[in-house]
Amino acid sequence: MAAIAPERVRRGRRGWKRYPSRTFYLFVSPWVLGFALLTALPLGYAFAVSLTNFNGVSERWRWVGLRNYVELMSDTAAIDSLVRTLAFTAIAVPLTVIGGLALAVLLNQRLKAVGLFRTIFFLPSVVPVVAMAIMWKLIFNRDAGILNTILEKISVGPIAWLVDPYAFYALIILTLWGLGGGMVITLAALQGVPAELEEAALVDGANRWHVFRHITVPMISPVLLFQVVTGIIAALQIIIQPLLLAQTNQVGRVAEVPESTHLYMVQVYQEFFANNRYGYGSAMLWVFFLVILAITLLVQRTSRLWVHYTVDSEADR
Amino acid sequence: MSDRRMSRRHLLASSALTVGAAAATPLLGACSASSGRSGGTSGGGKVVTLTVMFKSDELTKEHIADFESRNPGIKINFIEYDGTRLNAMLASNEAPDFVRGAAVGSASGNAQELATALDPYLDKSSVLRKEHLLPVNDSFRWDGRRIGQGPFYGIVKDWSQDATLWYNRALFEEAKIEPLSTTEPVSYDELLEIAKKLTKKSGGKTQVYGLGVEWAWNLWAPISTMILQQGGRLYNADLTETDMTTPEALRALKWYVDFAQAGVGPTPLDPAPDGADLSLFLARRMAITQDGYWFGGNFVEESDEIKNNVAMAPAPVMGDKRISPTYVGWGAFIPAKAQHKDEAWKLMEYYMAGPPSEERAKSGWGIPALKSQMSLMPQQLPYQKQAYETQQAELQYAGQLPDSPYIGAAGAWNPVLDKHLQRAVKKEITVEAAGKAITDEVNKLLRQGKEQIG
Numbered sequence: 001m002a003a004i005a006p007e008r009v010r011r012g013r014r015g016w017k018r019y020p021s022r023t024f025y026l027f028v029s030p031w032v033l034g035f036a037l038l039t040a041l042p043l044g045y046a047f048a049v050s051l052t053n054f055n056g057v058s059e060r061w062r063w064v065g066l067r068n069y070v071e072l073m074s075d076t077a078a079i080d081s082l083v084r085t086l087a088f089t090a091i092a093v094p095l096t097v098i099g100g101l102a103l104a105v106l107l108n109q110r111l112k113a114v115g116l117f118r119t120i121f122f123l124p125s126v127v128p129v130v131a132m133a134i135m136w137k138l139i140f141n142r143d144a145g146i147l148n149t150i151l152e153k154i155s156v157g158p159i160a161w162l163v164d165p166y167a168f169y170a171l172i173i174l175t176l177w178g179l180g181g182g183m184v185i186t187l188a189a190l191q192g193v194p195a196e197l198e199e200a201a202l203v204d205g206a207n208r209w210h211v212f213r214h215i216t217v218p219m220i221s222p223v224l225l226f227q228v229v230t231g232i233i234a235a236l237q238i239i240i241q242p243l244l245l246a247q248t249n250q251v252g253r254v255a256e257v258p259e260s261t262h263l264y265m266v267q268v269y270q271e272f273f274a275n276n277r278y279g280y281g282s283a284m285l286w287v288f289f290l291v292i293l294a295i296t297l298l299v300q301r302t303s304r305l306w307v308h309y310t311v312d313s314e315a316d317r
Numbered sequence: 318m319s320d321r322r323m324s325r326r327h328l329l330a331s332s333a334l335t336v337g338a339a340a341a342t343p344l345l346g347a348c349s350a351s352s353g354r355s356g357g358t359s360g361g362g363k364v365v366t367l368t369v370m371f372k373s374d375e376l377t378k379e380h381i382a383d384f385e386s387r388n389p390g391i392k393i394n395f396i397e398y399d400g401t402r403l404n405a406m407l408a409s410n411e412a413p414d415f416v417r418g419a420a421v422g423s424a425s426g427n428a429q430e431l432a433t434a435l436d437p438y439l440d441k442s443s444v445l446r447k448e449h450l451l452p453v454n455d456s457f458r459w460d461g462r463r464i465g466q467g468p469f470y471g472i473v474k475d476w477s478q479d480a481t482l483w484y485n486r487a488l489f490e491e492a493k494i495e496p497l498s499t500t501e502p503v504s505y506d507e508l509l510e511i512a513k514k515l516t517k518k519s520g521g522k523t524q525v526y527g528l529g530v531e532w533a534w535n536l537w538a539p540i541s542t543m544i545l546q547q548g549g550r551l552y553n554a555d556l557t558e559t560d561m562t563t564p565e566a567l568r569a570l571k572w573y574v575d576f577a578q579a580g581v582g583p584t585p586l587d588p589a590p591d592g593a594d595l596s597l598f599l600a601r602r603m604a605i606t607q608d609g610y611w612f613g614g615n616f617v618e619e620s621d622e623i624k625n626n627v628a629m630a631p632a633p634v635m636g637d638k639r640i641s642p643t644y645v646g647w648g649a650f651i652p653a654k655a656q657h658k659d660e661a662w663k664l665m666e667y668y669m670a671g672p673p674s675e676e677r678a679k680s681g682w683g684i685p686a687l688k689s690q691m692s693l694m695p696q697q698l699p700y701q702k703q704a705y706e707t708q709q710a711e712l713q714y715a716g717q718l719p720d721s722p723y724i725g726a727a728g729a730w731n732p733v734l735d736k737h738l739q740r741a742v743k744k745e746i747t748v749e750a751a752g753k754a755i756t757d758e759v760n761k762l763l764r765q766g767k768e769q770i771g
Contacts, residue, residue: 055769056404058429141590143522158521163586246585246592256533256585256592256735273401274728275762 043289050282056272061279068283078284081267082291088168088263089235092175096235097227100182105212107183108190118187125180133244136174137162140245162245168260174241182227189223190216218308225307229299236292239265264288363390365660368413370396370403371649375417375474380673384664391660407431412652414661420456420473420646421538421718422726427459427470428770429722433651434468438662445472445670449687453646456717463556464720471650472669475683477609478711479535479644480542480632482508487626488515488525488604497605497630499707505543505572505635508605512581515604527581529594529606536573536738537730538644539607541718543569547636556721557767559759561752569635570738570748570755577742585739599623607633609643613704614682629704631711640716644727648686684708723766724759733758 050068054061072078107118124132139147140161151157161170193216201211217224242261257266268288271281369376373395381393396402398417406412418426426432439447447469453476460467482497489496492515497503503511512527530539541551549565552558560566576582582603583589589597595615597603606612616624632641649668651661668674670687678685678693681701685691691709696702720726737751737758746754 053765053769057407057426057431058769060429060769060771138590142587143524144590148522152520160587162588246588256588258585259736259739270732274725274732275765276725276729277765 046282047286049279050286052279054278055276056278057276064279068280069287071280072283072287078264078267081262081264082288084260084262085236085238085264088171088238089232092172092235093228093231095172095176096179096182096231097224099176099179100186100227101224103179103183104186104190108187118184122180122184125178125184129178129240130244132177133174133241136170136177137245140170162258164258164260167245167258170245171238171241171261174245175235175238182231185223185227186220189220193219219310221307222309225299225303229296232295232299233292236288236295237265238263239269242266243269364392365390365657366392366394367415367657367660367664368394368396369415369664370398370406370413371415371417372398375647376668376673380668383672384667387667388660388663391663393664407652407654410654412654412656414651414655414657415664416650416652418471418648418650420453420471420476420648421642421644422720422728423457423471423650424459424464424720424722425725425766425770426650427464427722428461430653432470433653433655433658434470435472435651435662435665436468438665439469442662442666445666449670449689451684451686451688452715452717453643453684453686454648456643456646456720457648457650459722465717471648472665473646473648473686474669474674475611475677475685476643476646477611477683478632478641478708478715479609480539480607480641481609481707481711482605482607482630482633483598483612484605484628484630485598485601485603485623485626486628487622488601492517492604496628499628499630499703500710502631502634502639505633508633509572509576509579509581512576512605513579516579516581518580523580523587524602526583526597526603527605528576529582529589529597529603530573530576531594531607532582532584532735533589533592535644535727535731536734537727538642538718540566540569540573540734542632542640542642543572543635545640545642545716545718546634546638548638551719552721556719557723557763559756559763561755561759562749565636567748567752570741570752572635573738574741574748574751577738584742585735586742609683610681610704610708611683613701614680616700617681617698624698624700627700629700629707631707632714639714641711641714642716642718644718646686684712721763721766722770723763729762730759733762 051063051065052061053064053068103121107114107121111117127135139145142148142158142160142162145161147161148158151159159166161167197215197219198211201215206214242257242263243266245261246257264284265288268281268284271277271284369381376395381395385392396413403413403416418432423432436447439445450469450472454469454471454473455465457469457471457473458465458467459470484497486496494511494514497511508528515525515527516523517525544551544563544565547565547568549563551566553560561570577584577586580587583594583597594603594606594608595612598606599615599619610629613627613629616627632639649665651658651665655661674685674687674690675693677683678690679695681695681704685693694705694708696705718726724730733755737746737754740746741748741751
């Protein structure tokens with residue numbers, strides 16, 4: 001069965017002039033102002049700081065040009081943390097999106113008390129991340145944690161979840177705990193798939209898997225793309241969970257974060273607040289911004305191969 | 318219609334103008350420092366608002382109300398202590414007037430001229446004078462090159478000699494081991510052997526840790542202390558370089574590696590549930606913890622079983638020189654850019670020599686920083702009396718940790734020490750290689766600090 005052909009949204013200069021301009025600009029101006037003040041301006045400020053040796057408090061700073069960027073290119077601690085972050089993202093995002101999809105498909109069935117199950121699966125994603133991390137830290141505790149107590153019943157462990165090499169898996173598990181948020185979005189998308197398309201396919205002889213593979217997934221692929229993009233950005237920027245899972249009793253301390261969960265933002269945090277290197281930390285953030293931008297663009301470009309839009313091109317003119 | 322339309326260029330230009338104006342307003346406002354923050358001076362009959370950044374469980378609402386009632390011309394705008402926010406306030410010329418700060422590690426800030434010299438105030442004061450201050454306050458002194466001499470840039474509120482030990486006698490009895498002496502120090506090697514005997518493990522789990530060293534809190538200070546005890550030094554003469562490959566430094570690093578490999582206490586490779594020793598100690602799952610006098614404040618509200626079994630012992634030694642310094646020494650300073658320094662000094666006098674300081678001294682949560690208040694330390698309970706006597710004997714060994722202005726003490730050292738110690742514990746590198754790596758990384762930070770400060 002052929003997949004639904006993608007239809008591209010029209011873009012280009014023509015699109016700029018097609019709205020009554022004053023109303024359009026009035027409505028977009030809050031966003032434009034917000035973006036300019038809260039995003040563009042701090043970005044510009046951070047770039048300026050990245051060209052200095054500013055330490056956060058001293059007036060004795062000076063311009064150092066691109067030196068921070070040059071140093072970053074050979075900073076093995078930063079590069080290693082970036083590689084770990086990319087690996088974490090490559091594992092966590094597919095698991096999160098696929099897990100959310102699986103749960104959504106499951107809870108899109110006509111089951112008894114399905115609303116209750118939807119609530120139960122969604123609830124973890126509304127727990128604040130700090131509370132969740134502390135809770136999991138207790139669950140993962142080697143000596144008194146409930147996870148090891150359960151594993152002991154089947155003669156496994158005890159496992160030191162919070163130290164290497166297991167700390168990385170603990171972080172992945174912690175991340176998956178919040179997949180109820182993706183589930184809700186995917187569930188909404190699933191309920192928007194026209195039943196007649198699936199019924200027509202079934203009438204044509206397709207089995208359930210074929211319907212899911214060639215009708216359902218393409219129809220919800222824009223929503224999946226959204227989750228992939230936001231998931232990648234969130235995974236790349238993760239910081240609070242590694243800090244909270246570490247031994248430290250104070251979030252600000254980065255010393256005890258295990259190597260496998262010493263991700264890029266933890267390294268940035270260390271440069272800013274342990275070493276007071278605001279200039280270098282800003283350079284790290286700018287490079288990271290470019291990395292995230294590149295990855296996002298890459299995903300957008302490749303999305304043409306697997307994301308299918310059903311936009312009415314006539315109405316879009 | 319065309320004149321009613323706004324082009325993209327116009328939109329961008331208008332937005333840029335608006336953004337520029339919005340951005341310029343606070344920037345221009347910053348030129349006039351904190352013009353909108355307070356209401357004049359107390360001398361002119363107006364009320365001065367002091368901006369105070371402290372911890373609310375240390376400078377309480379009751380303290381603030383009492384201070385304000387004694388000083389009708391001063392109101393306090395309280396901000397919970399937050400290091401990041403403090404940095405932002407200092408950098409934006411919106412410095413608080415009175416700030417929580419540590420004596421150990423103050424060299425960097427003082428070298429950057431962030432604090433006010435307090436000597437003129439101390440010289441004039443009738444309640445808080447230089448001769449009242451215990452030597453622990455000398456870590457707040459800075460002469461432009463090093464700590465320990467020159468003007469005072471802060472006052473310690475209370476402190477502890479943080480290498481001392483607290484232990485649970487009941488766990489020693491269970492292990493059939495003689496309790497630690499409360500008068501004579503053990504060596505670090507002896508301490509590790511005792512910890513091994515006290516540790517109880519079963520099925521891959523630890524029931525009782527023999528010794529906690531608060532690894533997650535501070536590595537730099539105890540390792541520095543070990544080096545000093547052996548007669549070594551942490552920095553070169555001008556505080557611009559370190560060498561952690563000296564025999565003294567390697568012995569200290571090796572002790573930490575041995576400690577972690579022995580599995581007798583929490584480390585990053587065997588973390589404590591909440592990152593600190595207290596909960597394990599109170600749960601009778603830790604026999605000895607390396608904490609200062611302040612730790613005894615935790616036991617006042619605990620059960621008799623705890624109160625009747627805890628005891629304090631002197632700091633262990635690693636060499637011939639007995640030294641037992643404070644690792645922090647929390648206190649307060651008045652930022653150089655504070656707007657109301659005279660009023661801030663009144664708060665300093667009240668907080669450091671007035672009723673709050675007496676409360677602190679009586680509470681047992683630390684040693685007072687004033688000579689006159691030593692007698693207020695609690696001795697009602699048997700454990701308090703024992704701790705008091707041990708602490709009094711320990712005072713003569715207080716010493717002082719080195720403090721380079723080019724690096725942020727424990728905050729900068731700890732991540733480096735921890736990273737390479739962990740690698741040595743896991744036998745990925747030797748202790749010597751760890752010492753070399755620590756030396757290289759810390760020297761890099763020192764060079765950067767030197768470049769910054771000049």
